[in-house]
Each structure stands twice: as C-alpha cells, then as structure tokens.
Amino acid sequence: MRRVGGTELGYRMLPSVWGLGYATEGAQALVHHAFTELGVDRIVATTMTVNTASRRVMEKAGLSLIRTFFEQWPEPVEGAEHGDMEYVVTRETWARQHDHE
Numbered sequence: 419m420r421r422v423g424g425t426e427l428g429y430r431m432l433p434s435v436w437g438l439g440y441a442t443e444g445a446q447a448l449v450h451h452a453f454t455e456l457g458v459d460r461i462v463a464t465t466m467t468v469n470t471a472s473r474r475v476m477e478k479a480g481l482s483l484i485r486t487f488f489e490q491w492p493e494p495v496e497g498a499e500h501g502d503m504e505y506v507v508t509r510e511t512w513a514r515q516h517d518h519e
C-alpha cells in the first residue's frame with residue numbers, strides 16, 4: 419500500500435447531537451479508513467485539556483496521550499490555562515488493538 423505519512427484527526431458536532439456517540443463513531447470510522455484505505459502511518463489529534471468529551475473521543479478511537487503543551491493564544495478562552503493535549507496512534511498500534519476482531 420502507498421505510504422502517505424501522518425495526518426490529523428478533527429471533528430465538530432452540532433450541539434443538538436452532543437452526547438449521542440456520533441463523534442466517537444465518526445472518529446473510529448475515520449481512523450479505520452485512514453489506516454486501511456489511505457495508507458496513513460500515524461494519526462495525531464489535539465484538544466484543550468479541559469475538553470473531556472473530545473479526549474474521550476480520541477481515546478475511544480484508539481489514540482493515546484503523548485504530551486500536554488502550552489501555547490500563547492492571543493485571546494485565550496476559558497480553560498486555556500490548563501493547556502492542550504496531543505494524542506497519537508500509529509498504524510502498528512491500531513492494528514494490534516484490532517488483532518482480535
């Protein structure tokens with residue numbers, strides 16, 4: 419399969435459908451597609467530390483926390499003082515997670 423390097427995962431749902439599992443389902447489908455169809459090697463995602471829902475979506479899509487970082491935002495939003503988190507999964511790790519399926 420052709421290798422295309424890494425890519426970034428991101429999502430935004432309409433507030434009217436929050437909490438229904440759609441972000442999790444969509445993120446899992448995108449990760450599956452990236453690794454099985456696009457030949458991606460590594461997927462990265464970032465979110466604010468205080469964004470518990472987004473962090474759960476990343477974890478349930480198979481990504482793991484690798485670092486917390488702090489950026490200087492020109493107009494910081496509430497919670498920015500807790501920083502941002504970066505999550506990653508490689509194709510090898512994802513494949514191991516799905517070995518049993």
Ligand SMILES: CC(C)(COP(=O)(O)OP(=O)(O)OC[C@H]1O[C@@H](n2cnc3c(N)ncnc32)[C@H](O)[C@@H]1OP(=O)(O)O)[C@@H](O)C(=O)NCCC(=O)NCCS
Nearest residue numbers: 429430431436437438439440441442464465470471472474
């Ligand atoms: C973050 C976002 C994508 C989550 O979408 P969603 O469809 O509501 O997510 P899901 O229903 O798949 O839920 C994912 C997990 O977060 C949890 N969750 C949902 N809303 C939550 C909240 N307000 N606080 C804490 N946890 C929450 C769910 O319980 C679930 O975890 P669980 O399986 O352990 O129970 C959505 O809230 C959103 O679009 N927010 C605005 C934009 C944004 O923050 N985008 C991400 C930027 S990195």
